[in-house]
Amino acid sequence: MAKEVRLWEGNHLVAEAAILAGCRFFAGYPITPSSEIAEYMAVRLPQVGGTFIQMEDEIASMGAIIGASLAGVKSMTATSGPGFSLKQENLGYACMAEIPVVVVDVMRGGPSTGLPTHPSQMDVMQARWGTHGDHWIIALAPAFIHEIFWATVRAFNLSEKLRIPVILLLDEILAHMHEGFRLPDSSEIEIVDRAKPTVPPDRYFPYDESQGDVPPLAAFFSGYRFNITGLNHDKSGFPTTNPEIIQRDMERQRRKIERHLDEILWWDEHELEGAELAVIAYGSIGRSAHAAVDRARALGIRAGLFRPITLWPFPEKRVAALAEQVRTILVPEMNMGQLVLEVERVAAGRCDVVPLGKVGGIPIDPPEILEAIKARV
Amino acid sequence: MAETRVQEGKAAGAVEQPSPGKSLPRIEVIADFCKGCEICVVMCPRNVLEMRADPSRWVGSVVAVVRPEACTRCMLCEVHCPDFAIKVF
Amino acid sequence: MAFDYEKYLRMERMPHMWCPGCGIGIVVKAMLRAIEKMGWSQDDVAVVSGIGCTSRTPGYLDFNTLHTTHGRALAFATGLKLARPDKHVIVISGDGDAAAIGGNHFLHACRRNIDITLIVVNNYIYGMTGGQASPTTPFGMRASTAPYGAVDPAMDICQVAIAAGATYVARGTVAQGLLLERYILNGLKHKGFSVIEAMSDCPVQYGRRNRMSSAVEMIQWIRDHGVPVTRAKELPPEELEGKFVTGELHVAERPEYTEEYRRLIEKAQKAAEGAHG
Structure with missing residues (x-):
């Protein structure tokens, strides 16, 4: 395949990245706004000798990828809010039995059927605590096309290395957005395979x-x-x-x-040096926050951005240090306040933590974040 | 559509008579596995087995081989013992 | 000669947990004899289950064993089989597991005709959770959640399997272990999705509530209520009321799923080569 910069849709790139990361089994069920991942896999997987299956429901898709993974095949499924709810049963199984799998959740408005064609970031807490019982899980929330690629590869690598399900949290904006990206050669990609037993x-x-x-x-x-x-x-x-x-x-x-x-924690920082206000934003809102911080700096406001890509486990130490440094942490997110709860917990009163929640399927744009920054400095 | 006409028991061989020229069957009961359900006793067409009360066991009884000479090795007791507790050699 | 069940059992886990007289052990034995006749290596066989009494089977068996979530065994098994179509996947399930919570997966495994053998131990009840009514509890019979008798009509698992597209469907009973073995063996030999329903007894949870408190009474009830399929054809419907039909109920030939998918891969690869050439 000629490796040149071309336009990639977020969902398609997740699928292509998964194949390059070694994924050879995908089970899914149609759901907006994640269906393009399944559609792409249906075309591409058989070309590379892999298997795509459309299962009878979300629960079965989750079960099937665990079964295939147990046979030693890297496996993935993709879904969105309501389907993510259904996957929680067998996601818990993968946690308990420690089976590597990658689950993509393209966040849309909720609860219930909610806003099928509009973005949200409402599944942040479900990604951490969606299945019952104590468990540990990794969730990655990329913000750019190139990051979607590397986050997908990383999701597989972490899953294989740690025998743990990894959730890739996209939102509808990222899933359907097109950006230019040059697909790396396989030699440029580090691929981790699960350890095999050395004992008889x-x-x-x-x-x-x-x-x-x-x-x-x-x-x-x-x-x-x-x-x-x-x-x-x-x-x-x-x-x-x-x-x-x-x-x-x-x-x-x-x-x-x-x-x-x-190895798990991954974040991006922008203009945090000397900042007295930090914006903590992730996914597509991380992009808005980046632009808002630049505009604030242009106005002489000492604002910076902390953009976690790994949401779970939460980057506690770094956020705690930020809470020591700044007077205010602003947390814009497309929900009524989810990751902000984690920021508040970690900041533990060392600075003001201000939520900026917005629902209804419209992204938070840079001027809104800039206004919130200005109101706090 | 292959409905089978074979009746249980006859499928396994001679139920009626012990096979001539062969050594006597040996029936082994793994007492630790027997839960005293009595299925083997009713399955045996030749009354080879019997339940024996055994108050030391939580199930209260255990199977005993009382007429080994009548056994035809039809295997019905072994086949139907849910507890893997009886073996016919 | 005694069958060497020990070859297939994890003896350190025996004796098993099933109640005195529970028919699951009879079904497991029939399954092991059938596997022996197939001559398969234990390394090449996976036994998959869901949740419930029957679903504890894999833990006692020395194969690749997978005890999954309630009703989902066929979903896990489908992934396993698609990942390794050259290996043998057997699912063992109870009536509640297969026909209620797992009903959707059951229908679609039948529809796909994937080369998996499903053994359903039907003892008319949820045993492990305390004798609640299941989809197969006969009308009017009692359960802990049907104290006045079941008002829900019972489901005929084999008829559902046939309608949904399974290509080998048979019903045996724990009162006839050798016939059951033959049906399981034919199911294992069959290329495609095979369903073997084993009518079984639960004296503790079902029998006790329905005037059959011993395993022997229940097994006799099962023997008395089964009608061989050829005989059933000659009987008027009213005489089959409250009975179940036994035997090989449906055998058909239809493309098998993993073979079809292998062909799809060839097609996709050829098309991709064409596009690049």
């Missing part, structure tokens, strides 16, 4: 802590016969109700995140 089958346990915080996951049909369950399990993957084993296992799962923060 009779000594293999899929949750063996002695093999590290991320025990290797053997593929089904590879000569390692083992059990996978959504019940709490011991190291061998069989159900247990032993409180000590469960405690240790959950702590190991938490460590998977805590000990790999350097």
Whole structure:
């Protein structure tokens, strides 16, 4: 394929990036505004010998990608709000059983059917806490076409490396936006594959802590016969109700995140040096905030932008340091205040935290953010 | 459409008579697995098995082989033991 | 000669958790004998289940085993089979798991005719959760959520499977373990989606509420209520009231899903080459 700069739609680029990252199985269900990902996969996956399947519902799509991943095939599904709700059941299974999968959620207005063709950022908290029970998860929210590409590759790499589901949070703007991008050669892309067991089958346990915080996951049909369950399990993957084993296992799962923060956390900073007001914005609103900060600087206002790409785990340390530095943190987002709750928690009263929530399917534009900045300095 | 006419039991061989010229069947009961459901006793066409009360067990009884000489190795007890507790050799 | 079930069991996990007289063990044994007859390597077989009593089966079996979420076993199994069409995927499910919460996945697995064998252990009840009515609880029979008798008409799982497009559909019973083995074996041999319904007993949750508190009574009830398919054809409908039809109910030939997808890949690759050439 000729590698030249061409216009890419966000949804299409997610799909192409996934294929370059090694994805060879996609199961999906039609839902606006994510359907172009499935449509693109339906064309491209068989060309590279992979499999696309349109399942009977969102729940089944999530189940199918876990099944395919267990057979050792990198797998993905894509959906939007209402479908993301349905995926939560088996997303929890992937958390509990520690199966690598990538789930794209193109955020639209909600709750319920909401605003199918309009953007929102209302699934931020659902991405973290959507499935029941304690669990750990990674969510990435890119803001530009090139970032969509690298975030998709990173989603697969983190998922494979850490045996954890990774959620790619887009919104309708990014999904349907076109920007120029040169598709990298495969030699320019670092691809991570899950660790395979080095022990013989009779000594293999899929949750063996002695093999590290991320025990290797053997593929089904590879000569390692083992059990996978959504019940709490011991190291061998069989159900247990032993409180000590469960405690240790959950702590190991938490460590998977805590000990790999350097690799997981990803953000962008703009004009934060000397800033007395920081805007924290992500996804498409991160773009508006970037423009607003530039205009504020032109007016002599000492504003800066912190744009997290990794939303979960939340970049606590950096935000805490910002809260020490600035007088105000402004959090514009297309919801009634979700990530701002996390900012407030981390800032812990060290600075003012101001939400700027907007719903109704219209993005927050740079003048609105600029006005909010001006009102605070 | 292949409806099968084979009746249970006959499918496995001679129910009526012990096979001549063969050693006597050996029926092994894995007592730890037996939950005393009695299915094997009613499945056996030749009354080889019987339940024995055993108050030491939570299920209260365990299967016993009382007429091994009548066994024809029809395997119905083994096939229908849900607990993998009976084996016919 | 005794069958070597131990070859396929995770003996360190035995004895199993099922209640005295529960028919699931009889079905599992029939399945293991059928697998043995197929001559498959244990490494090449996956057994997938959902949630419920029957769905605890995989934990006892020495294959690639996957215990999934309630009703979703066929969805996981579809992913597994599509990722490795050369391997053998068996799903074992209860009546509630397959026909209620998993009903949609059941319909569409039948429709796709994917080469998976589904064994449904139908014991008319939700056993694990305490004897609630299931989609197959016969009309008028009692359950913990049907204390005055079920008012919902029961679903005929095999008829649904046939209508939805499954290409091998058979119904056996735990009272006839050897016939059941034959149906499972034919299902495993069959290229396409095969459904084997095993009418089974739950003396603890179902029988006890319906004047059959022992396994023996329940097994006799099952034996008395099954009508072989050839005989059923000769009987007037009123004589089949409250009975179920046993035997191989439907065998058909239709393109199998993973083979069709392999052809699709060839087509897509040829078209892509053409576009670049």
